[in-house]
Amino acid sequence: MGAYIARRLLLMIPTLFGIMLLSFTVIQFAPGGPVEQVIAQLTGQGGDATDRISGGGGDFQGGDDSAQTSTEGGGGSSKYRGSQGLDPEFIKKLEQQFGFDKPAHERFAKMIWDYARFDFGESYFRSISVLDLIKEKMPVSISLGLWIMLISYVISIPLGIRKAVKDGSAFDVWTSGVIIIAYAVPGFLVAVMLMVFFAGGSFLDWFPLRGLTSDNFDELSLWGKIVDYFWHLTLPLIALCLAAFATTTLLTKNSFLDEIKKQYVVTARAKGLTESQVLYGHVFRNAMLIIIAGFPSAFISAFFSGSLLIEAIFSLDGLGLLGFTATLQRDYAVVFATLYIFALMGLLVNLVSDLMYTLIDPRIDFDRRDV
Secondary structure, eight states: OHHHHHHHHHHHHHHHHHHHHHHHHHHHTOSSOHHHHHHHHHTTOOOSTTTTGGGTOGGGTTHHHHHHTTTTTTOBOSSSTTOBTSOHHHHHHHHHHHTTTSOHHHHHHHHHHHHHTTOOOBOSSSSSBHHHHHHHHHHHHHHHHHHHHHHHHHHHHHHHHHHHHTTTSHHHHHHHHHHHHHHHSOHHHHHHHHHHHHBSSSSOBOSOOSSSSOTTGGGSOHHHHHHHHHHHHHHHHHHHHHHHHHHHHHHHHHHHHHHHTSHHHHHHHHTTOOHHHHIIIIIHHHHTHHHHHTHHHHHHHHHHOOOHHHHHHTTOOSHHHHHHHHHHHTOHHHHHHHHHHHHHHHHHHHHHHHHHHHHHOTTOOGGGSOO
16 A cells, blocks of 8 residues: 555656646747736736736836836837837836746746745735635635535435435436436526525525625624624525535435445345345445545535636635636736646545545555556
């Protein structure tokens, strides 16, 4: 087992390197980099993507003055769109600020070296480190992801077992129909419907439409804080949960059906064991192997999950909205750092999930198979 873990850990290095190299290469061909974002904002051509450029770094301070001084001389650089008429020295300062004064291979090598030491730097357009920015957005994503995972497991496992026991019955047929429909309906469409009906749209005004808590949250009692917290989460969770339990439910059902048909179940029934004893004393452990082994992955992903449309509809500032905003702003510090962190976490969680198989079923031995 030790050799298998060591091999998996070593394989993570080239895998991470390949992910970062591919992403970095693709980004080089994307138009509208951070320098162009600042230029567009200074020349009045940009939108809200770089509202905070005056507070990002020292080179931005007073940038308008240095930029405008060049218009009389007609200088500028054709390297960046919209830079005509801007002071070339100002453009160079912007390039130095974002690290674009170096060749692409040097920037990539520096990024990999910094990331290997878990030095992710600061956001291009916010006076905050990338890690602090992620921590700031995590409460929303944790609240959504963790509760979705728990609710889906609580619903999916009993429902999947029941469907397996009642396979082919009316209960199995109509629940399968409900699951398929719930899985097919987009979550954002459900969110809009909930907002219209229950959040001050055209009908009822029962639930809030903004934030994770109320403005007076700190003034509430403990029970009041709990109620307020779930009051804000109700509609987003409903919108996200409808499709979340479909896969786990059907996976649980199919796993139980496979185990129920095996010979040891027939033997257990022949010995006079009740259906409950057979189901939960013998079948459950084997059938739930794949579900339980996937729990670490589901648990960790809950901390990093983010649904852009749901967060936007209910004004929840989480990781989904952060990633979308960083992409629009070309905030590569945030984009690459979050990609690296999430990829690393995903690889580690996959390893933990594989190791869970050996804990649940000792018959599985990864040392006897190739990685």
